[in-house]
Amino acid sequence: MLRIAVPNKGSLSGPAADMLHEAGYRQRRESKELRIVDPVNDVEFFYLRPRDIAIYVSSGRLDIGITGRDLLVDSGANAEEILPLGFARSTFRFASKPGEATGLADLKGKTVATSYEGIVAKHLADSGVDASVVHLDGAVETAIELGVAEVIADVVETGTSLRNAGLEVFGEPIMKSEAIVIRRTGADIEEPKVQQFLRRLQGVLVARTYVMMDYDCRVEQLEKAVALTPGLESPTVSPLHNEGWVAVRAMVPTKDAQRIMDDLYDIGARAILTTAIHACRL
Ligand SMILES: Nc1ncnc2c1ncn2[C@@H]1O[C@H](COP(=O)(O)OP(=O)(O)OP(=O)(O)O)[C@@H](O)[C@H]1O
Ligand SMILES: O=P(O)(O)OC[C@H]1O[C@H](OP(=O)(O)OP(=O)(O)O)[C@H](O)[C@@H]1O
Numbered sequence: 001m002l003r004i005a006v007p008n009k010g011s012l013s014g015p016a017a018d019m020l021h022e023a024g025y026r027q028r029r030e031s032k033e034l035r036i037v038d039p040v041n042d043v044e045f046f047y048l049r050p051r052d053i054a055i056y057v058s059s060g061r062l063d064i065g066i067t068g069r070d071l072l073v074d075s076g077a078n079a080e081e082i083l084p085l086g087f088a089r090s091t092f093r094f095a096s097k098p099g100e101a102t103g104l105a106d107l108k109g110k111t112v113a114t115s116y117e118g119i120v121a122k123h124l125a126d127s128g129v130d131a132s133v134v135h136l137d138g139a140v141e142t143a144i145e146l147g148v149a150e151v152i153a154d155v156v157e158t159g160t161s162l163r164n165a166g167l168e169v170f171g172e173p174i175m176k177s178e179a180i181v182i183r184r185t186g187a188d189i190e191e192p193k194v195q196q197f198l199r200r201l202q203g204v205l206v207a208r209t210y211v212m213m214d215y216d217c218r219v220e221q222l223e224k225a226v227a228l229t230p231g232l233e234s235p236t237v238s239p240l241h242n243e244g245w246v247a248v249r250a251m252v253p254t255k256d257a258q259r260i261m262d263d264l265y266d267i268g269a270r271a272i273l274t275t276a277i278h279a280c281r282l
């Protein structure tokens, strides 16, 4: 049975459970459940603190985990990213009161408050900057106002939390993060059960980012039309009863669908339809 660690709280937990549900796995009904078995799919899910997941997976007792890239790096655990999942996207950045710092060099001798001590200490050491780090569990934006630190290093998504605290980012982003699937470093990812799990999640990712597009066009316009909708491998082209016309079917990225429909219309394609993809295996 495949044993999988899933975040039980915070920004990662809801989207991770949604993705697993979309991939056809049974998920817990109550937030107090700490583990459930999905006998149909031969999988057991363990609901753990996001921060602890890399540690459990690195021990080898759990086969796979879903966590954040920043949490994996921060833990220093012996686990590696095997699939990015596209949600809980954020950057990890330094911030201070406006005008207090413009780059890493300004950190010398200062105190940096963060919940991600591992990332920050390594970044400072790699950059040869001598600054102290104070660990806080969360709400680190307040640390400057309350005199615990002059600088913070934290997760930034919209920037609202920083703005509300009157702080500004400075320097280059320390890292970009998103939810990822992890496995113990060096463990076999070709194992059939692991591959099947990854294919299911990849199917959800594709279903979320592509739509199916169908349209009719004149044979003379086919090459131009196909250039607009090349599909993943190659579009399906079927003859229509009306001579000189064909029906074309191809997957297109959802974000480009409206523009592609306009371009197809302009070259004479008609009956242009898009439909959602609910699941797929590429
Ligand atoms: N506002 C946010 N937008 C996107 N991703 C976020 C946000 N806040 C945290 N994350 C991501 O979520 C993961 C951290 O999850 P974790 O549950 O520890 O923190 P949290 O979501 O801040 O929850 P809490 O602090 O309430 O426990 C990290 O990968 C981080 O990058
Ligand atoms: O740029 P934003 O969109 O404002 O998002 C970033 C904020 O979200 C998270 O905080 P959370 O609400 O999880 O509180 P925490 O600091 O206690 O973790 C993170 O720690 C930042 O504070």
Ligand SMILES: [Mg+2]
Pocket (backbone or CB within 6 Å): 138
């Ligand atoms: Mg948080």
